[in-house]
Amino acid sequence: QKEVEQNSGPLSVPEGAIASLNCTYSDRGSQSFFWYRQYSGKSPELIMFIYSNGDKEDGRFTAQLNKASQYVSLLIRDSQPSDSATYLCAVNEVYGNKLVFGAGTILRVKS
Amino acid sequence: EPEVTQTPSHQVTQMGQEVILRCVPISNHLYFYWYRQILGQKVEFLVSFYNNEISEKSEIFDDQFSVERPDGSNFTLKIRSTKLEDSAMYFCASSPDSPNQPQHFGDGTRLSIL
Numbered sequence: 453q454k455e456v457e458q459n460s461g462p463l464s465v466p467e468g469a470i471a472s473l474n475c476t477y478s479d480r481g482s483q484s485f486f487w488y489r490q491y492s493g494k495s496p497e498l499i500m501f502i503y504s505n506g507d508k509e510d511g512r513f514t515a516q517l518n519k520a521s522q523y524v525s526l527l528i529r530d531s532q533p534s535d536s537a538t539y540l541c542a543v544n545e546v547y548g549n550k551l552v553f554g555a556g557t558i559l560r561v562k563s
Numbered sequence: 564e565p566e567v568t569q570t571p572s573h574q575v576t577q578m579g580q581e582v583i584l585r586c587v588p589i590s591n592h593l594y595f596y597w598y599r600q601i602l603g604q605k606v607e608f609l610v611s612f613y614n615n616e617i618s619e620k621s622e623i624f625d626d627q628f629s630v631e632r633p634d635g636s637n638f639t640l641k642i643r644s645t646k647l648e649d650s651a652m653y654f655c656a657s658s659p660d661s662p663n664q665p666q667h668f669g670d671g672t673r674l675s676i677l
Contacts, residue, residue, distance in 0.1 A: 484663040495654055495668045496606060503663070540606065549611035549619040549662040550596065556605075 454479045456543050458554035467563045471528040475541030475554055478522070484544040485517055487526045489537045490556065496540055500526060531561040565589040567669035569655050575675045576645055584640045584672045586655030595638045596656040596666060597630065599623070606654070611662065612638065618662075642674075650676045 455478040465471045473487075484503050488496035500515040502508045502524070508515045514527040524543075528535055538556040545552060568587045576582045588595050597609040610620045610630055617630065629641045638657075642649055652673050656666040 486665060488668075495652075495671045498665050498667060501665045542606075544663050549594070549613070550608040550621070551598075551606075551666060552608070553606040 454543075454545055454552050456541055456552050456554040458539075458541050458557045460555060460557060462558040462560050464560045464562060465531050467531060467533060467561055469531050469561075471531045471535065471559055471561070473526040473528070473539050473541075473557050473559065475524045475526075476522055477524070477541075477543045477552075479543065479545050479552075480519075480522060482543045482545055485515070485524045486542040486544075486551065487513075487515060487524075488540040488542060488553075489535075490540055491537050496542075499539070528559075531559075533561050533563050535559060536561050565591075567655055567657055567667055569653075569669035569672050571672060572670065573673045573675070575677060578647055578676050579644050582642050582645055582674065584642075584653050584655075584674070586638045586640070586669055587636050588638055588655065588657035589659075589667060590636070591659065592657035592667075593660050594618075594658045594662055594666075595632070596658075597640045598654045598656065598668075599651040600654065600671075601651045609640070609653075613662075645674075645676045647676050650674060 487500045502515040516525045540556045541554040542551040595612040652671045655669045658664045658666045
């Protein structure tokens with residue numbers, strides 16, 4: 453059974469700080485990696501995706517991928533109270549037609 | 564920005580009844596998916612659909628479930644003889660022309676089985 457693991461949190465950071473969210477995955481051949489934000493009672497909203505080792509930046513968000521360590525992270529700079537949500541890591545399996553989701557990390561940004 | 568739309572937003576059904584959840588994927592997308600999320604739990608894959616056939620399904624997707632693309636725009640999930648444990652949020656998603664591309668989710672249908 454392919455697994456995606458995340459620390460459930462909650463991760464609490466002050467407004468303006470950097471939030472660092474981490475994810476590990478078990479399928480070594482996985483090729484595409486996604487971060488979704490989910491507010492309570494709402495659907496997953498795509499934040500970032502990354503395919504290659506290294507960093508990918510989009511505004512305040514940076515996704516980092518290390519395939520050798522099977523590790524994906526999401527950095528949120530200048531965190532805002534509106535960033536408070538559950539962040540879901542999702543991985544597309546090798547030759548797979550599905551996303552495997554982690555349980556999510558709850559982020560709380562305190563003003 | 565194009566979006567995935569789902570109807571209804573909330574469905575209440577008696578146990579044992581059939582229910583159909585509807586989705587309109589983004590118009591130029593070719594891959595379609597159903598996921599579910601039981602309250603407080605992970606998002607779980609149910610089924611993927613491409614070129615008018617199921618490309619992959621999970622263990623959850625048993626004979627009780629079926630999917631259909633009845634026309635060029637709609638994508639439906641049917642649950643026959645619903646059970647209490649089918650109560651969950653059901654999300655439809657679509658991706659452009661490869662399963663490795665980002666999947667975009669609809670707002671979901673909350674299914675409550677009484």
